[in-house]
Amino acid sequence: MKERGAGAPTFNSRLAVMSFFFATACPRPETKRHMRYQRAAKKIPVVLSAEVVTRIL
Numbered sequence: 777m778k779e780r781g782a783g784a785p786t787f788n789s790r791l792a793v794m795s796f797f798f799a800t801a802c803p804r805p806e807t808k809r810h811m812r813y814q815r816a817a818k819k820i821p822v823v824l825s826a827e828v829v830t831r832i833l
Contacts, residue, residue, distance in 0.1 A: 784814040 777787050791811055798807045824832075 784816040787814050 777790065782790075791813060795808055795811055798804050
C-alpha cells in the first residue's frame, strides 16, 4: 500500500480491519504484534514574505 501511494488514513483503516480479523476470526496474536499504524505527515505552513503581504494589503 505504501508503494502505491496510499495515505495514512487509508493505511490505518485497512490495518484496523486486518487487526480485527486477526483478533476475532483467525486468532493469531503474533501477527497483530507486527502491525504498526502510520502517522499523517505534518504539513509546513506557508509563510508569506514581507513583499507579498504588502502587495496583498
